[in-house]
Amino acid sequence: EAQVTQNPRYLITVTGKKLTVTCSQNMNHEYMSWYRQDPGLGLRQIYYSMNVEVTDKGDVPEGYKVSRKEKRNFPLILESPSPNQTSLYFCASSFFSGANVLTFGAGSRLTVL
Amino acid sequence: ELKVEQNPLFLSMQEGKNYTIYCNYSTTSDRLYWYRQDPGKSLESLFVLLSNGAVKQEGRLMASLDTKARLSTLHITAAVHDLSATYFCAVANQAGTALIFGKGTTLSVSS
Numbered sequence: 001e002a003q004v005t006q007n008p009r010y011l012i013t014v015t016g017k018k019l020t021v022t023c024s025q026n027m028n029h030e031y032m033s034w035y036r037q038d039p040g041l042g043l044r045q046i047y048y049s050m051n052v053e054v055t056d057k058g059d060v061p062e063g064y065k066v067s068r069k070e071k072r073n074f075p076l077i078l079e080s081p082s083p084n085q086t087s088l089y090f091c092a093s094s095f096f097s098g099a100n101v102l103t104f105g106a107g108s109r110l111t112v113l
Numbered sequence: 114e115l116k117v118e119q120n121p122l123f124l125s126m127q128e129g130k131n132y133t134i135y136c137n138y139s140t141t142s143d144r145l146y147w148y149r150q151d152p153g154k155s156l157e158s159l160f161v162l163l164s165n166g167a168v169k170q171e172g173r174l175m176a177s178l179d180t181k182a183r184l185s186t187l188h189i190t191a192a193v194h195d196l197s198a199t200y201f202c203a204v205a206n207q208a209g210t211a212l213i214f215g216k217g218t219t220l221s222v223s224s
């Protein structure tokens with residue numbers, strides 16, 4: 001089944017403890033992106049990747065890192081999480097070059113205490 | 114800076130009646146998308162609108178695009194409970210690196 005898989009789906013952590021949210025797609029998509037969803041703010045892009053080894057900042061990149069060493073994987077790294085990073089995170093990918101019809105993962109709900 | 118505004122943000126609908134959601138965007142774009150999100154779930158693509166005057170229909174939902182007015186509408190015909198969800202419109206930025214989302218419209222259908 002064609003899909004975007006995120007892990008973990010739910011995580012409660014403490015301030016400063018490094019964590020990684022993994023994202024993997026099995027559709028051979030070139031474009032991948034991370035969004036965060038917060039009440040009243042909609043979805044905001046954190047980082048995106050147009051292809052392997054090509055990543056760039058979105059609208060809200062502070063406190064996050066990404067890497068794209070393989071086409072299928074696009075992990076989101078929080079080096080030192082803070083409570084303002086408590087959010088619902090979505091990974092998405094697109095077959096077409098650049099942001100187009102996005103296929104979203106199931107979401108990862110992160111709570112930072 | 115591209116901004117996308119939806120209204121209303123909340124809509125309480127009665128079964129059987131018709132309603133319209135509006136999506137305005139601030140700068141020129143050639144691609145507009147509608148997504149649906151059920152509570153606690155991910156986003157599901159509903160429509161892709163690629164040109165001025167484009168109209169797409171699926172069941173009780175019909176989306177249209179007016180690029181000159183920078184406006185898309187999502188029309189709901191004879192609302193049913195299954196349509197209760199949050200609907201997002203999104204517009205591609207000029208660089209093609211992101212979809213910019215509106216804040217979403219939460220629909221609630223009651224009998």
